[in-house]
Amino acid sequence: MTDIRVLADDAQYRAHNTLFRRAMHWGPPTDEKWEIGRRTYEPGRVIAAFDGDTMVGTTQTFASSMVVPGGAVVPHAAVSRVGVRADYTRRGVLSGLMREQLSTVPDPVATLRASEGRIYGRFGYGLAGRVRFLRIDARKAVIPGSPVGRVRMVDPDTSDKLVPELHQAFGLDRPGQISRWPGWWAIHQDRKGEAENLVTVVHSGPDGDDGYVSYKVSEDDDFKHHMQVEDFAWANTDAWRDLWIYLTRLDLVDTITVDAALDDPINWLFEDPRVVFTKDVFDQIWLRLVDVPRMLAARAYGAAAPVVIEVHDKLLPANDGRYRVSSDGVERVDAPADITIPVDLLGAVYLGDTKFSDLAAARRIEGARFDEADALFASPVAPLCSTFF
Template sequence: MSDFEIRTLRTDEHRAASDLFRDTVHVRPATDAEWERSGLAYQPGGAIGAFDPELVGTARFFDAELTVPGGARVPMAGVTGVGVRADRTRRGVLRALMAAQLEEFAARGVVCANLLASEAAIYGRFGYGLATRNRTYRVDRSRARLRADAPVGGEIELLDADRAWELLPGVYDRIGHRPGMMSRPEVLWRLYEAQCRRRSVPMKAVVHHGPDGPDGFATYFVEGLEAHPWTKDLEVPDLFAATPAAFAGLWRFLLGVDLVDRIVAEERPLDEPIELLLADHRLLSDDRIGDEHWVRLVDVPKALAAREYGAAEPVAVEVTDPLLPANSGTYRISPDGAERTGEPAALRLDVTTLAMLYLGTWKASALAGVGRIEVRDPAAPAAADVLFGTRSVPWSGSHF
């Protein structure tokens, strides 16, 4: 451990933590008016600071729930606002902050912690594994149309920003969650609101009303490109639909918004069937496949017991976790569940790699193929592929 003092910040210290964090990501401090909103995104008791002797590093979390394969929801901490003052980096401040957070999460019964990483090389050493990915794509709006047989039904309602912030949390809660999705607590909605209100163009939102009430929504911004202000992009940060009709209805609406050249759908699930909905799928182009949530299994026995498994022969998996050694041990994974076992391990892996398997994004055989899983029984990777496999591709859809 280091000599830094790490402690929970008081509410009246949150703004200093915010200023410090924003400086580490090269963003100016919040103005008084902005802080009135963005301060609401700090969960009381959720921010910690490293003092040496003044504040030199910070991290924060909010409590939420993560949906795991099979539909169970487990207590999750959303980690964000991580930064170390530029003149104090590479002296172990982040390591001390991470250790303190994990200790606190474990003591409180948090099952997993999720974050979005600024750089891919940082968090693996603390047990965070890349557990969901996403895709950003563009659609040529002026030419794209839905296929004539695309699902229909339901009505679209356009909301202004004030009404949206009031209504969307309730609509989000009604939508079924795929593995990797999370509850959105009040502090997260306040973070989104603060971020949206800082933009120079207004946020707009639409809700899709199906036969049983609101069953989908999208938020969007229309902005001219700096170099070509007459070319307008419609960016979609959020789009959730509970039914095929809601998904098609939201896209039908977006494709019909006037004075827009391109729709940029940001950080979407990898298996979203958008190409299948368009009359000409070549009017869609992929921008990138990106990292989404990095997951840290804080309580491995509870996490493994919470999810469902596919139908395959049981596999004994040995997990090592130097930071939280209570997680280390061998677990028998079978279609009936997961429990500790004394039997010899067929696969050996660290807790970071287990997090990559956990939601179903990566296959055990692929991880074994690149040396991230040690194979003791050659039949085990194929069985683990089926056990950890999921019906839909895991995706969170919540950025923080």
């Protein structure tokens, strides 16, 4: 039998970090790495499972905020460092940690990246957003026309200060995007220091700085140069297009890889749309509605007749109930339900990536009037989270 404790000091945080890293088959943090790692531990947000005095499982959250359909920004918990000691797995350690985390987290929504697709549904997380991994044939990538703004290279000290400001100003551009916390930037800047060849360029238009991209170029055994785009945000399509002109006109680069939203119109930039190849579409955002009434009220809805949705939540029964969703908003009602849905699948439709009618086709939900529910929950913009954690 294990018990769950909130960790509070540096030695425990380091043991937590080591346990998680070992669960992922990585080595423990070196003293040097721990100088950075400790900055990612936020008091009150770090828990561990113990068997007596032995730590056997870990998880924590980072405080951030997330964009929901319609553009509102809500407090968000980024769940991370989920790990159980290999000699304690499949005995309910993670289940205990998840129950504790969900019942104490102060934020109305939590998201995570899942190492495996079968772990988190049982805890109420639904697959709410996917990402496209693109490869671009840079030698053939011709964007007609000239840039309209100016792209300038910035030195590391400048980018350390400027990029967080720019990300906060225009990086929260679609549902699923999250704000970055100080510990995230600490890790990012450490990685940047290690990757000597990481370059950041900033775009400016008539109103000042309005886009940036960070990338690194490496050479493979065949003397081919490959660019990986690490971080990319823009405030308007002029900045987006100009930065792509810059990237695709760089000397020596043969291929470029970048992560993009499912609806990113990048193919249309190029004379030959085939220079953009989708290598994979992968699950990205696993979303848990912690406070269903608050989260349903936070987002905007499309135009359609109202639908009554009955939500079931085994771990957080306060969310159980019927909600009448209309284009004017949401209210709790006693009326008969049109659709019955478990909380993980409500998470899956929340950002607009998945439709009720698809879940009904797969016999995952029951009811009627799925088309109206699809129209209400539709988002004109596909979700994406450009911040890995």
